Amino acid sequence: MESASIELEPSLDLSVLEALRNEPNGSDDLLTELSEIFLRDVPARLAALRTAALAGNTAGTLSTAHALKGTCATFGARRMATLAEQAERNAALHQRPISMEEIRTLEQEFETVSKLVREYLQTVSNSRRASNGQ
Amino acid sequence: MTTQPVTGTLGEGALLAVVDDDPTLRRLMRHWLESAGYRVVEHDCGRKALEDTSTGPAVVCLDLGLGDLPGMHVLQHLRARDPDLPVLVVTAERDVATAVEAMRAGAYDYLVKPLDRERLLQAIRRAVERRELIASVRRLESELDDRHVLGSIVGQSAPMRELARQIERVLESDVTVCILGESGTGKELVARAIHANGRRRRKPFVAINCAAIPESLQESELFGHEKGAFTGASGVHRGRFEQANGGTLFLDELGEMSLSTQAALLRTIQERTIRRVGGSEEIPVDVRIVCATHRDLAAEVRAGRFREDLYYRLMVYPIHLPPLRQRREDIPLLVAHFLRRLRDDVGRTISRISPDALDALGKYSWPGNVRELQNVIHRAMLACDGDEIQLAHLPRDIAALVLPAVPERTTPHTDTSVPHSSDNHDDHVVPLRELERQAIEKALRIAGGNVGKAAKLLGIGRATLYRRLAELHTPSGEES
Numbered sequence: 001m002e003s004a005s006i007e008l009e010p011s012l013d014l015s016v017l018e019a020l021r022n023e024p025n026g027s028d029d030l031l032t033e034l035s036e037i038f039l040r041d042v043p044a045r046l047a048a049l050r051t052a053a054l055a056g057n058t059a060g061t062l063s064t065a066h067a068l069k070g071t072c073a074t075f076g077a078r079r080m081a082t083l084a085e086q087a088e089r090n091a092a093l094h095q096r097p098i099s100m101e102e103i104r105t106l107e108q109e110f111e112t113v114s115k116l117v118r119e120y121l122q123t124v125s126n127s128r129r130a131s132n133g134q
Numbered sequence: 135m136t137t138q139p140v141t142g143t144l145g146e147g148a149l150l151a152v153v154d155d156d157p158t159l160r161r162l163m164r165h166w167l168e169s170a171g172y173r174v175v176e177h178d179c180g181r182k183a184l185e186d187t188s189t190g191p192a193v194v195c196l197d198l199g200l201g202d203l204p205g206m207h208v209l210q211h212l213r214a215r216d217p218d219l220p221v222l223v224v225t226a227e228r229d230v231a232t233a234v235e236a237m238r239a240g241a242y243d244y245l246v247k248p249l250d251r252e253r254l255l256q257a258i259r260r261a262v263e264r265r266e267l268i269a270s271v272r273r274l275e276s277e278l279d280d281r282h283v284l285g286s287i288v289g290q291s292a293p294m295r296e297l298a299r300q301i302e303r304v305l306e307s308d309v310t311v312c313i314l315g316e317s318g319t320g321k322e323l324v325a326r327a328i329h330a331n332g333r334r335r336r337k338p339f340v341a342i343n344c345a346a347i348p349e350s351l352q353e354s355e356l357f358g359h360e361k362g363a364f365t366g367a368s369g370v371h372r373g374r375f376e377q378a379n380g381g382t383l384f385l386d387e388l389g390e391m392s393l394s395t396q397a398a399l400l401r402t403i404q405e406r407t408i409r410r411v412g413g414s415e416e417i418p419v420d421v422r423i424v425c426a427t428h429r430d431l432a433a434e435v436r437a438g439r440f441r442e443d444l445y446y447r448l449m450v451y452p453i454h455l456p457p458l459r460q461r462r463e464d465i466p467l468l469v470a471h472f473l474r475r476l477r478d479d480v481g482r483t484i485s486r487i488s489p490d491a492l493d494a495l496g497k498y499s500w501p502g503n504v505r506e507l508q509n510v511i512h513r514a515m516l517a518c519d520g521d522e523i524q525l526a527h528l529p530r531d532i533a534a535l536v537l538p539a540v541p542e543r544t545t546p547h548t549d550t551s552v553p554h555s556s557d558n559h560d561d562h563v564v565p566l567r568e569l570e571r572q573a574i575e576k577a578l579r580i581a582g583g584n585v586g587k588a589a590k591l592l593g594i595g596r597a598t599l600y601r602r603l604a605e606l607h608t609p610s611g612e613e614s
Contacts, residue, residue, distance in 0.1 A: 037157045
């Protein structure tokens with residue numbers, strides 16, 4: 001059931017990015033800035049997760065996965081948020097660090113998310129250029 | 135976060151703290167909150183949030199899953215430091231037990247990530263309103279106290295009736311008031327009365343004693359400083375002008391202000407803006423200034439120690455407080471007032487004073503003014519076993535004014551084993567140690583227990599006085 005529900009989750013919920021773009025007093029610049037922060041922050045958290053897992057630090061992996069879940073949910077990386085939540089729940093249930101396999105899955109998912117974010121930003125940039133050119 | 139009642143602006147423009155280790159969410163929250171008119175200070179970990187004691191936010195948004203400290207621990211510490219502080223807990227945890235635990239620990243509200251903008255702003259609005267309400271209640275409580283204070287400073291003598299008239303004339307205006315008078319005449323009480331009975335009464339009253347702050351820190355205290363403005367400036371500090379915004383700033387011991395601070399004060403009065411030390415932003419301030427000094431400011435101007443232009447700016451409405459010796463008829467009223475007010479402090483009711491004791495108080499010159507009278511009554515109450523203060527409970531030099539020779543006193547506080555220095559025994563020599571004890575006791579009484587002032591009166595250094603006190607085992611009196 002779990003894997004089925006994960007498959008149904010979009011990697012990147014574009015409506016979240018659209019909403020950020022259309023924030024009151026917001027702008028494409030705000031979206032770009034938030035995207036840059038997200039793309040910089042998540043790899044650091046994944047690296048911290050890997051380090052904690054290699055050290056056998058259960059609590060460290062739990063807190064990092066928890067933080068990752070919040071960050072991804074905020075930015076619309078829904079599948080990644082769910083993966084982080086599941087990894088956190090499994091580790092807590094079995095009192096063990098998050099597995100390397102789970103971490104690899106998260107890393108792969110982040111590659112997809114970052115690609116989609118960059119594509120979206122490119123689309124936004126192109127449409128801005130087009131509207132400026134008109 | 136602050137140990138004091140909230141000093142940050144409330145309502146629109148209220149200062150909010152966002153404590154979260156997620157930089158994406160912090161940036162987004164900052165955008166949402168600033169767009170709604172709030173000011174935001176960010177902390178990326180719990181330790182920094184707890185270490186920040188200078189910004190004084192009206193509300194804190196706290197992530198429970200912080201990297202360095204458990205969020206619940208941070209919540210408990212923030213609430214212990216300021217029980218009125220609303221803390222909105224923000225977490226990715228949907229677990230009901232966590233929510234219950236947070237609410238039990240004093241969280242004002244509980245929001246689950248991903249945050250919804252409207253839900254967050256609604257919770258913030260409610261929290262700020264609650265903070266405003268609590269601040270108003272606190273101000274009203276303090277205002278009630280201050281209004282009682284007005285009753286105590288206004289006696290029935292002609293000088294005090296004139297003082298009441300002078301105060302009334304400026305209550306409904308914003309005119310700058312300069313209160314002049316000897317030490318201990320109640321200059322701060324008058325300043326508080328002007329504020330508490332005037333139209334700014336619902337806004338803050340902030341006092342600063344210029345003599346108590348080293349010259350190098352005066353500007354930072356008054357105008358605040360930016361982070362990194364000088365060594366040790368680890369965070370943004372809002373100065374007294376900003377804290378008093380909308381209300382009254384009382385500048386006590388104005389004559390002790392450095393010339394460079396005087397220049398900055400003059401600029402602030404003229405421009406109605408302040409600039410924090412190390413900052414470039416002009417911050418508008420709306421503050422009524424009430425100042426006080428025991429010095430002859432005109433003489434200070436002539437001596438080049440006080441700016442003439444500032445003198446004229448501040449001396450718009452001088453109020454002269456009469457020394458107690460010029461309103462002796464108020465002494466019975468004041469004694470009755472202190473007997474009531476100090477009742478809780480000494481832990482019992484002493485409601486009367488004997489006629490000869492009152493007579494002695496009326497004859498004394500009171501160089502330390504009302505503060506000295508309060509201290510004399512306080513000590514007499516401590517020494518008194520019954521329900522009436524008698525001559526024997528008064529200091530020897532005061533009691534001697536109605537009795538040529540005062541019998542030896544029996545209370546531990548006033549007991550001395552040698553005759554008083556004013557006794558007329560030509561063949562009796564008072565030991566130097568006793569003379570010194572008497573001089574120190576008197577100086578402390580006049581200075582209202584302030585060791586620094588007493589040392590000045592005695593012409594010795596503060597350290598020397600402390601040493602002498604230790605040698606004599608003389609109580610150092612109460613701090614005023």
